Amino acid sequence: MKIALLGYGKMGKTIEKIAIERGHEIVIRSTGNIKEQDLLLADVAIDFSVPTAAFENITGCFKSKVPVISGTTGWLEDYGKAVEICKSEDGSFLYASNFSIGVNLFFELNRNLAKLISPFREYEVDIEEIHHTQKLDAPSGTAITLAEQIIDNSSKKGWQLDNAGEDEIKITAKRIEDVPGTHTISYRSPVDTIEIKHTAHSRQGFALGAVIAAEWIKDKKGIFTMKDVLSIG
Template sequence: MKIALVGYGKMGHIIDEIATKRGHEIVARLSETPTAENLNNPDVVIEFSHPEAAFNNIKICLENKIPVICGTTGWLDQKPEIEKIALQNDTAFLYGSNFSLGVNLFFALNEKLANLMKDFPEYKVQLEEIHHTHKKDAPSGTAISLAEGIIKNDQRFDAWKLDETQNKELGIFAIRQDEVPGTHSVYYKSDVDEIEIKHTAFNRNGFAVGAVVAAEWIIGKTGNFTMNDVLFNK
């Protein structure tokens, strides 16, 4: 494939290396706003930029009928509009809060556990995420996905919030520490014991491999997709 990288920070550099090793050609490495000219006619765009830039970056690519894989978090209030733009331009869009295979298995485990625990109100639920100090949004997109998975399966909750769980709002603690790629935990705590599930990333390579696999998968497709489609609906 010919791949354009929109956003060329740490993740962009790792994706560049992994995509090249898998035999793909990187035709653009952009830290600036994409245009029809500087994208250099790619088969697919992989977008890892900043929350404030993501919507415009993705919109431009989709309007040029280029499928987009997006891993930027912190802009999701505008995601429904992006999904409409993808359909209007007969192309494809895939958003992932986290492209790691392990995290997507963790999402499935989280929903299964939430369904098991919904009838045991003596267990209080709390989420925690830890990331590097350079991460601009909080909570992480992965933590939000975990929270949404619990809310979908447990009628005790109808929303999430930063801070401690209270009433019908599921709480997420967001912690920032130097050079932590990403740790996510879900706790169910009662007066007598605690159940915890946890995912710890050792580096960013798992995220990058997943993004490239998603890019390989999306070629020739139209519509809006998630990593569930890539991993579990083959």
Template structure:
């Protein structure tokens, strides 16, 4: 499979290494100010920056190249990209996190939230820890986890790094080179219940994106990792 990489930072380089090991060929790397010549790519993988994501995804869809995007921090334009994909009869997958383990964690989080929804003695909060280079806060993964909790909670929204009545607190920590740790804690006066996903490297995110690209090739439509993994 011929792959174009949109964004050639740490994740892009990790994807390049793992994709090559799986027998794929990187035919184009597109970084800042590069042209959108896709060189016969079967699929594009976007791990760029929030300000570039919409232009990158749009260029792929306009060129008829299926695109997998793991860039976070641009989702106010997500519906526009879905409409463009449908209009162009293209193929598009967005995920806040492509790790297989994280997507299992998403489902576990929803199940726990459903179990806890009527237990008013428990309050819930979340902490996410990432490396100091991460540009957005909270992480896209944390927002997905928050949505899973809010679906079964009387809390109306989430709030970043503060306590506010009726809202879910997300604590965002930036330190060192941490690939990503997400912790959900339900606490009462007598005990607490904690679930956590801790990434040991970027390889899980990169491999999941490659698996998604393999799955998306030759398809049309808008999908997520639940479709890719059959969850």
């Protein structure tokens, strides 16, 4: 499979290594906006660029009829617009805030725990995420996904970074050197605390999941998530 890497930072280079190990070829390594004609060299594109380039990269793939998966966060105000363009171009698109197989299993655990605890109003929930100091956005896309899952399955109305109201989930974002990603959900009552936690040991899990998603989406049409890739739910 011929892969275009849209974004060639640390994650892009880790994806490249895993893709080559799995027998694929990297035909494009882009650090900025990609030209649509260049995309014709690829069977599939993997976007881990920057928020300011993501929308143009992704929609360029739709127009070039190249399936694209994206793990770039910080651009999601334009996600709905990207989906509409994908549909109009009969394209293929998979966005995930996190491609790690472990994190996607953690998402399911988080959703189910929120449902179980929802009737017990004595528990207050908060989220803590820790990432490396080079991460540009805060909170992480993964933390936002976790918060949105809890909101969909509880009485909470929204989330806030650092300072949250009574009907909101507090998210704390910490930036520490060389931390690939740690997410903790805590439910606290006057008598006990329930916690679930995912700790990434390296970028390998994120990168492997992205390559698996790229392998899966090739030759498919439509809008997908990692639940489709992993046959969850």
